[in-house]
Amino acid sequence: MLTILDKYILKKYLSTFSVMLLLFAPIGIVIDVSEKINKMIENKVPIMEILVYYFNFTIYFTNLLFPIFLFLSVIWFTSKLANDTEIIAILSSGISFTRFLRPFIIGASIVSVFILLMGFFIVPKASEGFNNFRYTYLRGDGKQVMRGDATDVFRQIAKNEFIYVNSFNAETKTAYNFSYERFNKNKLQYKISARRIQWNPKTKNYTLYDFVKRTVGEFGDKIEKADQRNAKFSFDLEDLTPVIYIAETLDLGKLNRFIEKERGRGSSNINIYLVVLYKKYSIPVSAFILTIIAVAVSSMKRRGGMGMNLAIGIAIAFSFVFFDKIFGTLAEKSTFPPIIAVWFPNFIFGILAIFLLRNAKR
Template sequence: MFKIVDGYIIKKYLGTFGFMLILLSTVVLVIDVQQKIPRIENATALDPKLNLTYFLIHFYPFWIINLVVTFLAILVFISVIYFTSRMANNTEIVAIISSGASFHRFAKPYLLTSLFIALISLMVNHFVLPWANIKKNALEAYTYNQTNKDKILGTAPVSAQLSKTEFIFINSWNKKEYRGYGFVYQKFDKDRKLVYELKANDAYWDPAKKQFVLNSFLEKTINKNDSEKLGNGFELRKNYGQAPEELFPNELLGQNKTTPELIKFIDREKEKGNSNLNAHLNEFHQRTSMPVSIILLTFLALSLSSQKKRGGLGINLAIGISLAFVFVFSFEALKVVSENKIMSPALAMWMPNIIFLPLTFILYIRRANQ
């Protein structure tokens, strides 16, 4: 009998979750396309290839993957509240418990299904989502307003720390064309004394040879006796070990890397002495904390909705949606807190789970003992 009940609950869980997933994706897709049509039209004016059809094929499928991953825990939460509340209103849960099953035994299929979804989510977050983000982020900037678009594709001053003693500064760098003006490379000794400086009027990236091409350059070497050796020329090619997107990363770079690649990138930046890594560390920790949230929110939803209440499904959904907004908002707010270096990324990305864990435990035990 219990196997039949398990199968029934798992079918309800996955069926409701699948329906919610399709419903959310469809509704949000339609709303987002309508909102972004003017910006897509602006992109089409710059490049006729970047029309609405192109975005629907090359951007939105990957955007939806990102959307689903972001809201997966919340979809699970609302799905469990919905179908469990209906079971409670139909007295199905009372009948199952009355047949001799404990509440813990009743909760077993919830645990198994949430573990299944969480494991899939874990694999997607660490390996599939970065691939989707590469496709999405190639066009994402064209859907931004002009200010945010310029941060990704526009021209701005950039700098990079190659090591603890080596730095690059460019006064004006175009992030789309990989070309800039006012290039400066400086190297210091262990006493922070300048020992070498290279300046160029303009610089661009040669992707074929993976080198920076410096035009109208002037270099200065400072000897131990403080004498200087000068040199100049029309063109100089330099390889600084990384492509421009790695040297001058934006906030989207971490999203494009699988977790092993992201770990290597973070370690490499730490070796250079770069301390501005919290956005990438947030990405790293969130990839694991969000799948864990699926299990946690499943049991929270079960505890809230498995008993028939006055107000029925409506009150349960109201409570569930309110908690869902709190959960999502807390993640986004804590990202900002972490990026401002007020809290460590690990703590920030696990804080919602840490807060909701005792709440879930108390509600579950109270419900099991009723």
């Protein structure tokens, strides 16, 4: 059962974290607007789409920098408790440092569950809207939604099947400059090409415009042409999108199925998808580690006051983000195991948390 002291600290924990989010989110929006306003005006972006974009941006931005916001908020209010000698009074009353930590752990649990659910269901949708806007209006010409860092997408969808598209429009579910190649014992069996290909959700097939099929024969090639033709293929709609951030736009169930499918195909980008999956679990765990570090660092009254604690906190927080990004990139670009890369920062800072906690107890 929570005591008055537990409720007081828990209230401070959650309220300071919320205020930190409310303070930094508008700053992030203002900086983003100042950088992109000229491009938005140039492409005549509708005001409603801008509002939706910044709603998605806020979710994407806060989820990305969640460890820093949480860490600084705990540093801030715990340092204030220490400077006001409230912590000394609490510990002098006979309460152990471990017992003093309990409301912080409860607060970290609440935040972790919230971040976990957001990462499973809310952030993927926000990420999709955020990236679609970027590639439509900020990198594109306002007409085509480019789903990746490159406009050309070439993928092996089966052992003997390959597809290529120049670009993909996520809103109309249309790909441009499409080609499909099927091989038999390393020899081209036939090739289908189209100026554009569109997915039909009702009939579960594709419509190809300016259809051309070339079948390779022993004594000559057979060529078929049509202005429009419906066809079914073995690939999914997601296969027409670049692989750069597709995993970020899938909720937990779809992401697991997508990874299994890509693993079965022997995809060379499987590490990218696994990093996204493992981070959904590792980021909430970091809430506990960063909370313990923040309390251990800021619970002591220092000569430099709150400013010194904040300086130490900022250095540790950015070190955590630095390690997280470095090892994440290492897993994506090499054969380094993704699960080790994602959890390694938590492991290192977990050891640091234990060391600082023991020192704080003394």
